[in-house]
Amino acid sequence: MVDFSSLTKGDVVAEETFHLTRDNLVRYAGASGDFNPIHYRDDIAQSVGLPGVLAHGMLTMGLAVQPVSNWVGDPARIVDYQVRFTRPVLVDGATGADVTVTATVGALEEDTQIARIDLTAKYNDETVLGKAQVRVTLA
Numbered sequence: 001m002v003d004f005s006s007l008t009k010g011d012v013v014a015e016e017t018f019h020l021t022r023d024n025l026v027r028y029a030g031a032s033g034d035f036n037p038i039h040y041r042d043d044i045a046q047s048v049g050l051p052g053v054l055a056h057g058m059l060t061m062g063l064a065v066q067p068v069s070n071w072v073g074d075p076a077r078i079v080d081y082q083v084r085f086t087r088p089v090l091v092d093g094a095t096g097a098d099v100t101v102t103a104t105v106g107a108l109e110e111d112t113q114i115a116r117i118d119l120t121a122k123y124n125d126e127t128v129l130g131k132a133q134v135r136v137t138l139a
Helices: 022-032 042-047 058-072
Strands: 012-019 076-087 095-107 113-122 128-138
Touching: 012 058, 022 058, 058 076, 058 095, 058 113, 058 128
Parallel strands: none
Antiparallel strands: 012 095, 076 128, 095 113, 113 128
16 A cells, blocks of 8 residues: 655656547447437548547546556545536547556645545647546555
């Protein structure tokens, strides 16, 4: 388990890159029940003014928290998680898309032993989630 006293604001505690493919999007659609064709058909996505197929926002959100879950060792230690969707992740049919997540200690609450972990999720060097924060209990 992570030792609260070993943490300092600004510490990078995890970093991971996730490669998304159209297969991932179809599988996620099946698991989530979100079968909106903008997540798997270029023609439909383009017909509504999008540049191409987009990853599900909730898929991106789920991937972004995974490095924190791995770092803390127990997903039950996550007590709060919030994000704002700021940019879409376009998933090319041939090359897919890479989303890189960096988790940094943003604040430490001594009395509760809760660490706020700030997430930066980037696709093509642009941030795709805003104010992405995870609170984890380390007590």
